[in-house]
Amino acid sequence: MSNITISLPDGSSRELPGGSTALDLAASIGSGLRKAAVAASIDGVEADLTVPLVDGNVVALITNDTDAGRHVLRHSTAHVLAQAVTQLYPGAKFTIGPAIENGFYYDFDLPDGKTFTDDDLGVIEKQMKEIVKQNQPFTRSEHSMAEAKELFADQPYKVEIIERVESADADAEDAGEVSGDGIISAYRNTDEFIDMCVGPHVPSTGKLAFFKLQRVSGSYWRGNEKGPQLQRVYGTAWESKQALAGHLHQLEEALKRDHRKLAVEQDLLSFPSKLGGGLAVWHPKGATIRKLMEDYSRQRHENGGYEFVYTPHLANANLFETSGHLDFYADGMYPPMEMDNGTYYPKPMNCPMHCLIFDSRQRSYRELPLRLFELGTVYRYERAGTLHGLMRIRGFTQDDSHIYCTQEQLAGEVAGLLDFVLSVLRAFGFDEFTFNLSTRDPEKSVGTDEIWETATTALRDALDSHGLEYAVKEGDAAFYGPKIDIDVRDAIGRSWQLSTIQADFQLPERFDLEYVGADNNRHRPIMLHRALMGSIERFFGVLVEHYAGAFPTWLAPVQVRVLPVATPHEEYAHEVVDRLRSAGARVDMVAADDGLGKRIRNGKVEKLPYVLVVGDDDVAARTVGVNVRADMQSEGAPDVERDVPLDDFVCRFEGEVAEATDAALQA
Known part of the structure; x- marks a missing residue:
C-alpha cells in the first residue's frame, strides 16, 4: 500500500x-x-x-490536558459508569450521560423502584475501576434507524431518542447521542455492553484511570416533572492523578466558601421557606454590603455620563409581544396575570421599558449616544431543581444599561464599554478574565444576515482592538443580537460569567425607534445592552465566595469592633466607637459580658478587618490594641499591635478606606 x-x-x-x-x-x-x-x-x-x-x-x-480532550475523557468515563451500573443492577435502564463542566453524569431508571445512596457510589466506582483495569477497547459501529431500535430494544429511553430523530424532533439533549444524519453510531466495550453515542471516545478504558464519583440525585426524563423519575450519578474525570487531586481540593475549598453557608454564619441574608423558592431576604449586614455595591455602581455610572431611570415591575403583555420576549423567552417568564384591563407579566427584562423611554419624544442625533441606567429588579421562572442560592434565583436586580447610538458611534461605544466593565470588575478584586463572543443561532433569532454581520463585526473589532483573546460560541447569542460575555476567575480558580455587552438592531426596529439625523432625515438607532455586575445578587454571591467572607475593609459590613477588657473599660470603648464613627467607620462594640478570648474569636469567625481591645493602659494613654485580620497583616507583623495611639489608628483607617475607594472609583 x-x-x-x-x-x-x-x-x-x-x-x-x-x-x-x-x-x-x-x-x-x-x-x-x-x-x-x-x-x-x-x-x-x-x-x-x-x-x-x-x-x-x-x-x-x-x-487529554485540553478542554476538548477532557470532554472526551469525561464522556468516555460516563459510558463506563453506565456499564458498571448495568452489571451491578441487572434490568437497569440507562438514558443519557453527557460530559459537563469539570465532569459528567448519567441518568438511570433502576428496577423495582431502587434509589441510589451515597454508599452505593463506592461499590459502583470499584466496578468501574475493574472495567478500566481490563483495558476494554471502545469499538464504534454504525446502524440504520431500524437496526438501532432492534439493537437497543431492551433500552426504552434509547429507542425514544431514535424515534425522535426519525420524526425530526431531536433537540440539544440528544446531541451527544445521535448525529441526526439517519445513521446511529454506537460504541461497544464488550459483548455485554453497548451504548449509543456520536463520539469520539478514547481508544480503550485503560485511558480512564483518574476519576471520582461524587454524588447522586433525582432527576426527571427530559426535565419533565410529570415524566419518569430517574437516578442521576455525578462524577469527575481528569488526565492525571495530580489534576484530579487538584480539582477535588478546589471542591473542598469551594465547600468552605459556599455563600449559602457563609451568609448564615455572618448573618448576611437568608432564604425563608415561607417566602418561596429562589427568593432571598437581606439582613442588615448583607444589605450594607449591597448598598455599598449599588452606591458604587451609581457613582461610576454618573461619572460615565449615564442618565438614571426607573421602570415598573410588571407590564402589559403587549409590551413583551412587541419586544419578542413572548415569542422567544416565554418559558423563562412567570405566568400571566389576567386583569380587568388586560394581561400583565412580571418583567423578565428591563430593555423593553427603556425603549419606551427613548420613544417618549422625538430624539435628535445630538442626544446620542443616550445612555440609560437602572438598578432594575426582574423576575424569571427557574425550575426548582436548578435553584442555587444567589447564583440561580427567581427575583434579582440588574445593574442594567441600554445605550442608543448611531452606527458610526457603535465601535467606540463597545470599546468604551469594555474598558468600563473591566475597571468595575478590577475594583472588586478580580484580575483574570475570559472573553466569549456569541454568534447567531438562525433557528432562534430575528433580523437579516446583513444586520447580524454588522453587529458581530463591531463586537469582534472591539475585542481585537483591545488585543484580547476570546473564544467564539457559535449560536449562543441572544435572539436579538450577538454578545460579548466576560467571565472572571475567582480566588480558587473557578470561572464565573458576570458581565455582558450585547449589540441589538432588533428592538429598535420592533419598537420603531427613530432619531433625527444631521441630514434632517429619520434614522434607526443601534441599541447596546450592558450589565457590569450582571445580577447584583449573583455578583454578591460570587464576592462572598471569592473572598471567603473576608471582605476588603471598604466593603466589610462591620469594619471595626471594639472590645473592652472588662466593664470599667466600657466608657472609653464607647469613646473609641464615637471617634471611629465620626471618621466614617462602620463600627460596633461588644460589652464585656463574655470572656475577652471568646469575643476575639467571634470577631475572627465573622472575619472582621479590625478588632480593637482596650484595657487599663489604653484608657490612661488613649491607645488601642489592634488585632488585624490574618489576610491583611503585613509580612512579619505581630498578630496584635499594642499601645497604638487612637488618633494614629483612625488616620490609618481613614487612609486605607479612602485609598481603596478612590482606586475603585478611578479604576
Missing part, C-alpha cells in the same frame, strides 16, 4: 504508511504524544484515534 501525506496544524506534513490511524500519527511524532492523545480532529471533524487516515487529511491531535 502506498504512503499517505498528512498535514499538521503548524503547516508541516508527515508521511505515513497507507491505512495508518491518528494513533499511528501520534506515535510517529513521539511516545509522549501517543500516550496523551485521546482523539483527533480530522479535516475539522472530531474522530476516534482508530479512524484510518487518507492522503491529504489535515489532522490535529487532541490531548
Whole structure:
C-alpha cells in the first residue's frame, strides 16, 4: 500500500504508511504524544484515534490536558459508569450521560423502584475501576434507524431518542447521542455492553484511570416533572492523578466558601421557606454590603455620563409581544396575570421599558449616544431543581444599561464599554478574565444576515482592538443580537460569567425607534445592552465566595469592633466607637459580658478587618490594641499591635478606606 501525506496544524506534513490511524500519527511524532492523545480532529471533524487516515487529511491531535480532550475523557468515563451500573443492577435502564463542566453524569431508571445512596457510589466506582483495569477497547459501529431500535430494544429511553430523530424532533439533549444524519453510531466495550453515542471516545478504558464519583440525585426524563423519575450519578474525570487531586481540593475549598453557608454564619441574608423558592431576604449586614455595591455602581455610572431611570415591575403583555420576549423567552417568564384591563407579566427584562423611554419624544442625533441606567429588579421562572442560592434565583436586580447610538458611534461605544466593565470588575478584586463572543443561532433569532454581520463585526473589532483573546460560541447569542460575555476567575480558580455587552438592531426596529439625523432625515438607532455586575445578587454571591467572607475593609459590613477588657473599660470603648464613627467607620462594640478570648474569636469567625481591645493602659494613654485580620497583616507583623495611639489608628483607617475607594472609583 502506498504512503499517505498528512498535514499538521503548524503547516508541516508527515508521511505515513497507507491505512495508518491518528494513533499511528501520534506515535510517529513521539511516545509522549501517543500516550496523551485521546482523539483527533480530522479535516475539522472530531474522530476516534482508530479512524484510518487518507492522503491529504489535515489532522490535529487532541490531548487529554485540553478542554476538548477532557470532554472526551469525561464522556468516555460516563459510558463506563453506565456499564458498571448495568452489571451491578441487572434490568437497569440507562438514558443519557453527557460530559459537563469539570465532569459528567448519567441518568438511570433502576428496577423495582431502587434509589441510589451515597454508599452505593463506592461499590459502583470499584466496578468501574475493574472495567478500566481490563483495558476494554471502545469499538464504534454504525446502524440504520431500524437496526438501532432492534439493537437497543431492551433500552426504552434509547429507542425514544431514535424515534425522535426519525420524526425530526431531536433537540440539544440528544446531541451527544445521535448525529441526526439517519445513521446511529454506537460504541461497544464488550459483548455485554453497548451504548449509543456520536463520539469520539478514547481508544480503550485503560485511558480512564483518574476519576471520582461524587454524588447522586433525582432527576426527571427530559426535565419533565410529570415524566419518569430517574437516578442521576455525578462524577469527575481528569488526565492525571495530580489534576484530579487538584480539582477535588478546589471542591473542598469551594465547600468552605459556599455563600449559602457563609451568609448564615455572618448573618448576611437568608432564604425563608415561607417566602418561596429562589427568593432571598437581606439582613442588615448583607444589605450594607449591597448598598455599598449599588452606591458604587451609581457613582461610576454618573461619572460615565449615564442618565438614571426607573421602570415598573410588571407590564402589559403587549409590551413583551412587541419586544419578542413572548415569542422567544416565554418559558423563562412567570405566568400571566389576567386583569380587568388586560394581561400583565412580571418583567423578565428591563430593555423593553427603556425603549419606551427613548420613544417618549422625538430624539435628535445630538442626544446620542443616550445612555440609560437602572438598578432594575426582574423576575424569571427557574425550575426548582436548578435553584442555587444567589447564583440561580427567581427575583434579582440588574445593574442594567441600554445605550442608543448611531452606527458610526457603535465601535467606540463597545470599546468604551469594555474598558468600563473591566475597571468595575478590577475594583472588586478580580484580575483574570475570559472573553466569549456569541454568534447567531438562525433557528432562534430575528433580523437579516446583513444586520447580524454588522453587529458581530463591531463586537469582534472591539475585542481585537483591545488585543484580547476570546473564544467564539457559535449560536449562543441572544435572539436579538450577538454578545460579548466576560467571565472572571475567582480566588480558587473557578470561572464565573458576570458581565455582558450585547449589540441589538432588533428592538429598535420592533419598537420603531427613530432619531433625527444631521441630514434632517429619520434614522434607526443601534441599541447596546450592558450589565457590569450582571445580577447584583449573583455578583454578591460570587464576592462572598471569592473572598471567603473576608471582605476588603471598604466593603466589610462591620469594619471595626471594639472590645473592652472588662466593664470599667466600657466608657472609653464607647469613646473609641464615637471617634471611629465620626471618621466614617462602620463600627460596633461588644460589652464585656463574655470572656475577652471568646469575643476575639467571634470577631475572627465573622472575619472582621479590625478588632480593637482596650484595657487599663489604653484608657490612661488613649491607645488601642489592634488585632488585624490574618489576610491583611503585613509580612512579619505581630498578630496584635499594642499601645497604638487612637488618633494614629483612625488616620490609618481613614487612609486605607479612602485609598481603596478612590482606586475603585478611578479604576
